[in-house]
Amino acid sequence: MQTVQAPGADEHPFPLDATQILMLGRMTMALTAAGCIIAAVIAYPLANHFSLAGQIAAHLALPVLAAGFKLGYVARHAAHRHLGNLNAG
DSSP: OOOOOOTTTTSOSSSSOHHHHHHHHHHHHHHHHHHHHHHHHHHTTTGGGSOHHHHHHHHHHHHHHHHHHHHHHHHHHHHHHHHTOTTOO
């Protein structure tokens, strides 16, 4: 059975290679994890030291940063898969 590729399928859609995407995914995960920790500390244990607006911003930042962490994980996972490391979690 013959497989058919779309025109331009052999071209890379991104200007970054897999190792750069891997590094970008790791950095995204690290920065957003640090942001989640900071936002959680502001939102909960240190809430009485911040204004209501700061607490609201910290609460709103938590799901946004969590989504960024997930995007970093997906990028890291895709880069590992592209590099042939299928055991990466």
